Amino acid sequence: MNPEDLKYSKEHEWARVDGKTVTIGITQFAAEQLGDVVYVDLPAAGASIAQFAKFGEIESVKTVSDLFTPVGGKIVEVNGAIKDNPEKVNEDTYGEGWLLKIEITDAAQLDGLMDAAGYESHTAG
Amino acid sequence: MVPFGGWNMPVQYPAGIISESRSVRENCGIFDVSHMGRIEFSGTGAVGFLDTVLSASVAALKPGRSKYHVICNERGGIIDDAIVYRLDDERCLLVVNAGNADADLEWILPKAEAFGDVSVDIVTGQTGMIAVQGPRAVEIVDGLSGGTASGVRRFRVAEIEVAGIACLAARTGYTGEDGFELMPPADRTAELWAALRKAGCDECGLGARDLLRLEAGLMLHGNDMTVENNPYEAGLAWTVNLDKPGFIPGEALRRIAAEGTGRIIAGIRMTGRAIPRHGMAVLEGDTVVGTVTSGTHSPTLDADIGMGYVARRLAAPGTAVEIDIRGRRVTAEIVELPFYKRPS
Numbered sequence: 001m002n003p004e005d006l007k008y009s010k011e012h013e014w015a016r017v018d019g020k021t022v023t024i025g026i027t028q029f030a031a032e033q034l035g036d037v038v039y040v041d042l043p044a045a046g047a048s049i050a051q052f053a054k055f056g057e058i059e060s061v062k063t064v065s066d067l068f069t070p071v072g073g074k075i076v077e078v079n080g081a082i083k084d085n086p087e088k089v090n091e092d093t094y095g096e097g098w099l100l101k102i103e104i105t106d107a108a109q110l111d112g113l114m115d116a117a118g119y120e121s122h123t124a125g
Numbered sequence: 126m127v128p129f130g131g132w133n134m135p136v137q138y139p140a141g142i143i144s145e146s147r148s149v150r151e152n153c154g155i156f157d158v159s160h161m162g163r164i165e166f167s168g169t170g171a172v173g174f175l176d177t178v179l180s181a182s183v184a185a186l187k188p189g190r191s192k193y194h195v196i197c198n199e200r201g202g203i204i205d206d207a208i209v210y211r212l213d214d215e216r217c218l219l220v221v222n223a224g225n226a227d228a229d230l231e232w233i234l235p236k237a238e239a240f241g242d243v244s245v246d247i248v249t250g251q252t253g254m255i256a257v258q259g260p261r262a263v264e265i266v267d268g269l270s271g272g273t274a275s276g277v278r279r280f281r282v283a284e285i286e287v288a289g290i291a292c293l294a295a296r297t298g299y300t301g302e303d304g305f306e307l308m309p310p311a312d313r314t315a316e317l318w319a320a321l322r323k324a325g326c327d328e329c330g331l332g333a334r335d336l337l338r339l340e341a342g343l344m345l346h347g348n349d350m351t352v353e354n355n356p357y358e359a360g361l362a363w364t365v366n367l368d369k370p371g372f373i374p375g376e377a378l379r380r381i382a383a384e385g386t387g388r389i390i391a392g393i394r395m396t397g398r399a400i401p402r403h404g405m406a407v408l409e410g411d412t413v414v415g416t417v418t419s420g421t422h423s424p425t426l427d428a429d430i431g432m433g434y435v436a437r438r439l440a441a442p443g444t445a446v447e448i449d450i451r452g453r454r455v456t457a458e459i460v461e462l463p464f465y466k467r468p469s
Contacts, residue, residue: 035136035332036143038422039398057451059400061142061422062332064451090141 001028003094007110008119009052009070014094015113017104022071025098026058026089029123034060037089040067040082042099048074051109055100058089069102071109077101127331130223132160135330143424145333146340149300150425153259154329155321158306159314162226163249164219164233170242171215177240177373178233179209179219180356182366186211191280191297194364195356196221196229201377202352203359205229206344208297210282218248218282218293220306222346236373252293253314255307257321258337260467262304265324266294274305288320299334301341301465336421339430342392342463348403349390349418349432358386358434360462388434392462393417395448397455401431406449407457414439417448423464430464 002008007015012030016023031037039059049055051072058065079098082088089097104110114122126133134157138145148154166175175183181194191210195203205225210218221229230247237243257266266274269288277283282295293308309317322328335345344350350359355378362382367375393401400422407415420431431448439446444459 036141038400059422061336061400062136064400064402 002116002119004116006094006116007070007113008116008122009068009113010122011052011068011070012123013068013070015070015110017110020103021076022073022102022104023098024070024100024102025093026067027119028093030065031090031093031097034058034065035062035090036060037086040086040089040099042078042082043075045075045078048072049102051112067099069100070113071102071104073102073105075100076103129331130160130226132223134160136332137330138328140327142330142332142336145327145329146336146424148327149259149302149329149333149337151260153257153261153265153304153326154300154333155318155326156256156258156329156334157253157314157318158256159253159311160223161249161254162221162223162229163247163252163254163308164221164226164230165216165246165248166219166237166243167216167246168243169215170240171217172211173371174237174240174243175209175217175219176369177371178236179207180361180365180374181209182369183209183211183217184369185366188213189281189283191282191295192364195359195361196232197356197374197378198232198352199373199377201355201374201381203346203350203354203356203361204232204352206346206350206361208295210295212282224347251311252308253311253317255309255314255318255321256298256300256304257307257326258298258300258302258304260302261325262302265321265326266305266307269320269324277305279303288317290317290320292317299341299343300337301343301463302337302467335419336423339419339421339432340423340425340463340465342432342465344390345419355381355386357381358389360390385437387437388415389437389440390418390432390462391415391435391440392442392460392464393420393431393433393446393448393457394460394464395429395431395455395457397457398429399448399450399453399455400429401433401448401450401457407433407435408447408449408454409439414446425465432462435459
């Protein structure tokens with residue numbers, strides 16, 4: 001269920017690499033654990049964040065959880081539609097449910113992430 | 126699945142909490158509540174004994190009727206909340222919270238023995254329990270019972286056959302909707318569940334149950350009240366009958382009622398964006414004036430709601446407060462309970 005072309009973090013975020021731009025979101029596993037998402041608090045575009053740093057909060061009916069970015073760099077775009085349609089995180093986790101686009105500072109950061117198979121064994125454990 | 130009071134319970138089914146709660150508000154949902162503790166009291170002393178430990182007057186309850194109430198210790202602290210069903214002159218069924226059943230029995234058993242002429246039997250395992258709740262609940266259960274279910278009126282209880290299965294059917298629930306709590310023999314519970322599903326009921330888990338009861342302003346023991354709270358501050362004075370012979374917490378409750386309480390349970394509706402959660406502080410300026418005991422996002426109201434104890438002077442609906450949401454102050458107002466009342 002996790003797309004093969006993405007990278008994954010232990011904190012259950014995904015990263016889609018397109019040149020220097022990396023789109024990130026939370027994984028299907030995380031979305032299912034949270035259940036119906038009602039709020040997503042995201043930072044403003046323009047800010048810089050370090051890899052694995054907390055960048056926001058995601059709240060479901062059940063619980064609230066911190067968001068940690070799988071890659072560090074400059075936030076170039078924020079998914080503004082998520083604020084009004086947080087259910088996209090559940091409905092289209094790897095598509096319209098994306099959260100940030102980050103201009104990655106160093107592509108070597110990607111080596112610290114897992115591929116789909118690695119992530120699947122991480123969540124199976 | 127999560128461990129809950131010694132049982133493995135589903136928090137949600139694949140549909141999810143919001144969709145499940147919508148089913149209950151618009152159609153009909155079913156909940157497996159077989160975990161609820163069920164204790165039967167029988168004998169010539171049963172009714173007289175229960176009147177010494179339950180806040181309701183069981184003697185005043187006609188056979189076939191039920192009452193919501195609290196079980197208090199000698200200081201007036203709430204050990205549990207429960208529903209008592211009077212089955213006949215000398216037999217009552219007490220349905221208690223699964224997680225409190227041991228504490229209830231520890232309190233009740235020695236008193237029953239001292240009182241005499243009452244036997245206490247834990248019958249939880251003998252039956253299953255399925256809550257059928259929603260605007261279509263009566264119509265659906267009627268369809269499976271040859272029209273007998275609707276004859277069981279609100280807060281009444283009777284033996285009927287549903288889908289060919291003999292059940293104790295109680296017209297009670299924990300969602301704010303009309304419906305039943307059906308108690309079939311344990312070994313036929315899955316069969317009844319399947320029949321209800323086939324008749325159009327949607328399966329619902331603990332998450333939806335918690336959301337719906339909060340919308341309906343119903344308390345959850347362990348969250349909204351504990352043994353440290355009394356029924357007057359918990360907004361449950363209406364469940365207390367002080368005029369009963371030998372009522373064990375009677376003296377303490379009479380004193381609390383006369384002195385009044387400094388805090389009281391109140392409804393909280395967020396005006397800012399955030400869900401209040403159990404344990405968060407209620408603030409007036411820099412002063413902590415209360416504690417949130419439950420909170421959720423209400424899909425029915427499209428609002429973030431909760432309840433909690435606040436200083437009595439702040440309990441008037443419309444009072445502005447703030448909730449400490451993980452270090453961030455978010456505005457809220459005190460509102461009347463319940464948040465949701467079913468259209469009559």
